[in-house]
Amino acid sequence: MISNVTQNLFGLLVFLATIVITKTEGRTLDVLNDKLSSSEYDTQERPNAGGPPVNVSVELYITSIHSISEISMDYGATMYLMMRWFDPRISFESPDPIDLRSGSKLQKLIWTPDLYFVNVKQAELHQVTETNKQIRIFPDGHVTSDIRVTLVLICHMHLHRFPMDKQLCHIEMESFSYSIKDVHLKWLTVNGSDSHAVSLPSHDSLPGFILERPNMTVETPLYPM
């Protein structure tokens, strides 16, 4: 009975939040719609096309790590992938940013970086009602995208000290179709430090394991063309 009440309350809160978001859209949304639908905006073309690369800063907010398996050499992780970039083509006059929620037609019209996870075995976009993806556009043309995914990631584990072992597992991302000449990926920096770029779940969420601080690097492998 009690859990029923809690669920109803939760449903109500979510519903209210939805109404608030809808209200902040409106006329500015029409302006944005016109910009993105105009023939001058090409969804397939990156910002500053032909010019300097577009900087995309990346942040991972990992909410859980689970099913670590020495047998299949993989682990599961649920996370928010947040990206931020600047698209000077879509600035608009407004005091507030615009949120484009899952299912919004405009989400498909805006250029977004084509990041993918390299060492993934299995990926799942959350689609409880719709894909969990939100895009926020700031009046000056800055854009943030926020996607929630659950992944099964490959981790080559070294088992010679099993069971007291320490494993180094990667989460590797790259742009699918853009080289460094077009898209410059970097970890989010706050005040010159990238220590906020990857957040791990709390220790007690993963009994029997200790998570050490993550180590972020950026590499530029050379691919044969």
Ligand SMILES: *[C@@H]1O[C@H](CO)[C@@H](O)[C@H](O)[C@H]1NC(C)=O
């Ligand atoms: C990208 O970032 C670099 C510094 O990290 C900066 O020099 C460059 O101007 C930025 N590019 C754009 C298009 O903003």
Ligand SMILES: *[C@@H]1O[C@H](CO)[C@@H](O)[C@H](O)[C@H]1NC(C)=O
């Ligand atoms: C970054 O620096 C500014 C000014 O020094 C400070 O107000 C802010 O709290 C800092 N942010 C973080 C996340 O440390």
Ligand SMILES: *[C@@H]1O[C@H](CO)[C@@H](O)[C@H](O)[C@H]1NC(C)=O
């Ligand atoms: C982080 O990774 C780099 C490159 O692999 C390595 O040189 C460095 O020692 C690592 N730092 C830590 C604290 O593990």
